[in-house]
Amino acid sequence: MDRRTFITVSTAAFVGAGAPATATPRRVGMADVALIQQRFSDVVASDHRHGGQRGIEMRAAALADEALVLQEAGTASQRVRASLYASAAGFRSSAMWAAIDGRRFGDASNHMREAQLLAEMSGDPAIKFRIWSHAGTMYRHLGRPAEAAAANDVARGLALARRDPMFASLGLARHAAIHAAAGDRAAARRSFGQAREALYRADVGEVRPVWLTAFYDAAEIDSLALSAYSLLGDWATAEAHGHRCLAGLRLHMVRSKAITTARLARAQLEQREVETAVDTAMGVPADAAAGHPRVSAMLAIFGDRLNQIAPGSSHTDTWQSHMVRVKV
Template sequence: MGLALAATAARPAAARTRIGSGDVQRLHTKFAEIIAKDHRQGGSLSIENQALGLAGEALGLLQRGSCSQRIQNAIYATAASFTSSAMWAATDGRRFDAAQRHFDRASSLAGMSGDQAIQFRIWSHAGSLYRHLARPVDALAANDAARRLTLVRRDPLFGALGHARHAAIHGVHGDLAAIRRCMGQAEDAFDRAASDEPRPVWMRAFFDQAELHSLATAAYLAAQDYATAEAHAHRSLVYLRPNLTRSRAITTARLARAQLGQGDLGPAVATATSIPGSSMDHPRVAGMLNSFTRALSEVAPRSPETRQWNEFTNARRTP
């Protein structure tokens, strides 16, 4: 018995699986699929859960295998990326308590990764989360955390996104001077950004002239500068890529509200009814259209346009 135990103890432990760049690339491919799905469906619980599952898959690799420090950092960055997508899906879907939990986890993972690009995404998304929660002080502080990263000084495109999101937050305060200043900084940084600079897939997937004008639309609409908001919305829709379904619906809803704010009832209703039915069910779009309905009823409760809109929305609810 003693010899048997000794022989067993002498056997070498099974070698741990070696994690390499191929594993990281496979995770990156799955992350790109999450990003594409988000821009088509945005805000769904299925995307949130899938992203969380993939974050767990990434972290599971570290528990089962061995790797270099560089690969370990890349795995943590990927797990943070998936968790940040879960955070954004929850924010977009108005599940704010879940979004806050995902933010806490994502920021911890990003800190362990040392990857400033994903740190920027997470803090910038936190700014958007707090803006949607009507907590502009927290939103500005979170977005400032993103804008203070050295990455922003190295790559003006990150600066452009940070400045434009700052403008949107200032819109909650109705601070037109701050909006103009931040949008001016955003446009200047965007013009200085090199188009061939390598950037993460999440940045390449959405940030361009269309998004710049979309954030300006959000800022000026919140500040009730409806004419300027309408101008930026039209420009955003011209530049918008065809695959960004959720973004098109959101910008179109903002355009309708900007037209209504100027008393253009007919164009406003025509714009609102042009949003595809499937996009109208997105939580953010639905919230915007509910706000549109209330504003229209307040401005012109007995107008033909209000009757037309009410008939349209009632018909959508009828099975």
């Protein structure tokens, strides 16, 4: 069914079920917004546990539509309507992120366009930042650093990013990774340093969106640095950031731990620490190794490099046997 048709039908059902056609329209208030936002928190939590799954993407997109259905369910103040548009934009940006994480970039682009429109209608600067920052990450993964920098610059140029050091820090850290994708080692190192300085200045007591506070901290900077220095071929520095990231990751960051572990294993392997690298890679949970598109791709590359670096070794045999069991 076409999405707009679905919304129209759902709205009619939502408003009409169990009530006469002449009934006074209900009043949609901040309590309705709070219920929607709680479901947004659930989507964010699910993403940190699993990440990249099409089910998360579809659920987030459906919840965006539900937020829009509420716009038509009754009367509401301008504040409530703006909050509902912000919620819909948040869900759509989560669908975008799940698609990016799952390597479904065409779907991610479609979600991005809808999210950007909804964010403009909401006037919420935080969700605008999230969407443009995600766009920068998407273009970086696509190997288009110039477009990645342009998108991330939009996020960094928002007044919110100039006012709040935590938003500024995230923008700088992601820009550092973009510099690395463009091959600019000095700019990457400088931006990572600036990102850390900004994070240290951030007021931990300030109220911020759950999507930001749930994941962004010093460990995330190390995660991005691990990725960046791996792209630059500086495997020793990448490994150091990988260890720091794993030491600082919060327990709910299950998806991030799997990604970091896979990247760390690659950094060790490229330094010819074959036994250590295989042990590290085998620490990636089986569900992520087999079911998370990005982790699966990383481990496939790890296996190819292992065959090139240590063909026929006992460690290579151990890894191959392990992956057979994982995929069963």
